[in-house]
Amino acid sequence: MDVKGVMGSVTFDGEWITITKKEVGQQQREYRIRATDVTGTRLKPATRLFHGYLQFVLPGSAPATEERGLMAGGRPPQSDPHSLSIRYSANDGAAMLMAAVEQARS
Template sequence: MATSDIKGVQGTIAFDGEWITITKPQARQGEREFRIRAADITGIRVKPATRLFYGYVHIILPGSAAAAESTSLSAGGRPRHSDPRSLTIPRRANDAAVRLVAAVEQTRPTS
């Protein structure tokens, strides 16, 4: 399976067919990588970006609450940057986010 990549505002999401890797810069720590096995996730929330606001991709794991969305006007309802399972995306990444969700859904076990 081909790799699916999303270039976000401050980081990237890559999917290699089995693992989702979110790479984000962390304060005073350089870049940090978070790996999640696609078969372990419950779902992916995507809020498409618009001309005025960035969107986001958020990975949901079993037993964990979805990230809270910021209510400030400047954040546009996105999860906080410190959330390791989400990435803020620009409008040009909307199509890549849809492709990522489709690729991950194909690899997840059906119940």
């Protein structure tokens, strides 16, 4: 299961969540999280005007706060390794990915 986001993607193979990000002027970075280690998930669907996000919460860490402002649109910062901004067209795929992760957690 794969969801293309803004400057990155999230892949879930049933056990591992892989978040791949490519920031401007940076090399591509990859973060791997075991689905059973996730303590919570957050999904904010995108609208036609603003990007949404999906985020995975791990034990001992608080969820990244949403940045305010016109450019951020209520999303976590790009530097947060456990979240990814998504476009409106990716809402359905992101919802299915989050449901699969929630099922794998339990």
